[in-house]
Amino acid sequence: MISTVQLAILLGLGAGTGLILLFRELLGQRIRQPHAAHTAARLTATTSSTVDLIGGDSRTDRLGRVVLRRTSGAALLHIPHRDLALLRTSVARYLGERALYGAIGLALPPACTLALAVNGVTLPLTVPAGVGLVTGAAMSYLPLYNVADLARTSRREFRRTMTSYVDLVALERAAGAGTTQALESAATIADSWAFQRLRDELAQARWAGTPAWDALRTVGDELRLPELAETADVMRLSAREGAAVYDILRVRASTMRNEILTGDHARAGARTERATAPLAATSVVFMLILAAPVAMQIG
Secondary structure, eight states, X not given: OOOHHHHHHHXXXXXXXXXXXXXXXXXXXXXXXXXXXXXXXXXXXXXXXXXHHHOOSSHXXXXXXXXXXXHSSOGGGOOOHHHHHHHTOOHHHHHXXXXXXHHHHHHHHHHHHHHXXXXXXXXXXXXXXXXXXXXXXXXXXXXXXXXXXXXXXXXXXXXXXXHHHHHHHHHHHHTTOOHHHHHHHHTTSOOSHXXXXXXXXXXXXXXXXXXXXXXXXXXXXXXXXXXXXXXXXXXXXXXXXXXXOHHHHHHHXXXXXXXXXXXXXXXXXXXXXXXXXXXXXXXXXXXXXXXXXHHHHHO
C-alpha cells in the first residue's frame, strides 16, 4: 500500500512536469516567427477564415494552437467548424477550452485522493489515475455541448432576424433599388449581431467582386441557414431575369414567421409536458404529508 508521503511526491512530480511542459509551450510562442496570417491581417487590416482559425493571443488561444499543432486536426477532437463560424469563435480558442476542461477533470480525482490521504484514508494509485482519465475525457466534451447549444440559439435568433431582413429587402426592391443595393441597404437598418454579420459578408463580397446573392448563398450553406440561401436564390433570379420579387419575398417572410411560431408552440408544449411530472410528484408528496398524521393516529 502506498503511503501518504509517496502519493504526495508522485502527485507533485506529475503536476510539476505538466506545468513545466505547459509553460515551455506557452512562453515559447513569443520567440517563434510570427504567423503569416497575422502578418497579412496587420498589413491589410482585414479578417479572414484563416485568422479566425488561428485565434487571438490569449493563453487559451495559445494552448489551443499547441493542441491543434500536435494533433493536426484529428477526427477525435470533433471540431464543429460550422458552429464555430456562426459564433465567430476560433478553432484555437475552442481547443484551448477543451484542453483546460480536460486538465481540470484530470486533476480533480488526484486532488480529492490527496485530501483523503491527509485525513488518513488511502486509496490505490490506480483509482485516481483511472477516474482522472474518465473525468478528464468527459469534461473535455463540455465545450462541445456548449458550442452546439449556443449555435442552436444563434440560429433561431438569426431566423427571426431574417424575417425582418427579407421584408426590408422587398421594400427596397419595391422602391426601385437594384438587387445588390437592396441587399446592402436592408442590412444597414439594424445594429444587431445578425445584421452586422450580413453587412460584413456583403462588404466582403463587394470588395472581392462576388455577386451579393452568391455570398449569401455560400454563407447560408456553410452555416446551415436555409433561409439565407433561399433569399439569395430569389435575389439571383431577380438580378438575372428581372423578375418581380416583392410578392415572393413578402410571402417568404410570412412563411418563415409561421414556421418560427409553429416551432415556438412545439417547444412550449414540450416544456409544459416536462413540467407536469414535477408538479404531479409535488402533489403526491403534499398529500402524503397531509395523510401521515391521520395514518399515525389510526395505527
